[in-house]
Amino acid sequence: MTSMRGSRHMERALAEANAAAQRGEVPVGAVVAAPDGTFLSAAGNRIRELADPTAHAEILAIRAACEAFGSERLLGCDLYVTLEPCAMCAGAISLARIRRLYFGAGDPKGGGVEHGARVFAQATCNHAPEVYGGLDEERTGALLRDFFAARR
Amino acid sequence: MTSMRGSRHMERALAEANAAAQRGEVPVGAVVAAPDGTFLSAAGNRIRELADPTAHAEILAIRAACEAFGSERLLGCDLYVTLEPCAMCAGAISLARIRRLYFGAGDPKGGGVEHGARVFAQATCNHAPEVYGGLDEERTGALLRDFFAARR
Numbered sequence: 001m002t003s004m005r006g007s008r009h010m011e012r013a014l015a016e017a018n019a020a021a022q023r024g025e026v027p028v029g030a031v032v033a034a035p036d037g038t039f040l041s042a043a044g045n046r047i048r049e050l051a052d053p054t055a056h057a058e059i060l061a062i063r064a065a066c067e068a069f070g071s072e073r074l075l076g077c078d079l080y081v082t083l084e085p086c087a088m089c090a091g092a093i094s095l096a097r098i099r100r101l102y103f104g105a106g107d108p109k110g111g112g113v114e115h116g117a118r119v120f121a122q123a124t125c126n127h128a129p130e131v132y133g134g135l136d137e138e139r140t141g142a143l144l145r146d147f148f149a150a151r152r
Numbered sequence: 153m154t155s156m157r158g159s160r161h162m163e164r165a166l167a168e169a170n171a172a173a174q175r176g177e178v179p180v181g182a183v184v185a186a187p188d189g190t191f192l193s194a195a196g197n198r199i200r201e202l203a204d205p206t207a208h209a210e211i212l213a214i215r216a217a218c219e220a221f222g223s224e225r226l227l228g229c230d231l232y233v234t235l236e237p238c239a240m241c242a243g244a245i246s247l248a249r250i251r252r253l254y255f256g257a258g259d260p261k262g263g264g265v266e267h268g269a270r271v272f273a274q275a276t277c278n279h280a281p282e283v284y285g286g287l288d289e290e291r292t293g294a295l296l297r298d299f300f301a302a303r304r
Binding site: 006047048050051052053055059062063064066067068069071072073074086087088089090092094095096097108109110111112114115116117118122123124125126 | 154198200201202203204205206207209211214215218219221222223224225226238239240241242243244246247248249261263264267268269271274275276277278
């Protein structure tokens with residue numbers, strides 16, 4: 001992250017991830033920032049709580065930001081997320097026209113940006129955000145490792 | 153489709169797609185069927201209406217079926233959709249553990265099953281449904297062609 005604001009957004013995403021863990025959800029958090037860098041929306045995973053397989057942090061944050069924005073396109077907006085998005089979320093990020101994607105730990109098993117489906121790298125991908133991955137990897141990765149270690 | 157019930161579900165998906173076109177949405181419709189083949193949920197695109205880039209027919213039908221089912225996993229359930237799902241929807245189909253995916257026209261530009269991200273073909277894909285594509289292609293394809301032709 002290049003700005004103070006950016007690192008504040010990632011802090012908020014980490015707080016959302018921690019809150020998700022408290023709810024028994026896989027700890028992932030996301031924040032959408034407006035084109036001027038101000039906060040628009042934040043969410044953590046709520047898959048179990050809502051019994052909704054699409055209730056990933058990124059999807060919930062994007063939907064909330066669209067509601068705030070009054071548009072299905074978040075032109076110029078940026079997404080901060082603690083983990084590499086999966087294929088579903090990468091698809092949603094493209095459809096929402098997110099400008100920049102900042103993410104924490106890479107996810108070799110479930111990721112769809114630098115791994116697996118590599119959604120943005122496909123020739124047919126209509127809109128690919130600028131991607132900045134592997135941010136604050138020590139903390140964002142530890143969050144997940146601790147969560148899964150505690151459940152084994 | 154091998155059964156009378158299957159073709160009824162695709163008829164319903166086509167009706168949802170037509171209704172979506174009436175609302176000015178890209179005409180795509182989807183139906184989720186329970187493990188015994190009975191109807192669970194149906195939806196058409198509502199992207200513009202809801203100002204929600206994730207409001208694809210498949211996502212809305214899956215979310216409604218999960219609500220009816222009371223679970224974030226639709227084990228043994230089948231999805232019928234008039235068009236090849238995009239990467240986002242293919243990801244959701246995998247996360248929801250859909251058993252069989254039946255779709256109408258293939259979508260070389262936006263599809264994420266047989267084209268583009270090929271989500272289910274990735275080694276990291278945790279759950280891939282059985283896929284039956286290109287069903288009733290004449291009608292499902294014509295729906296889209298007519299819709300876009302009328303807007304040009």
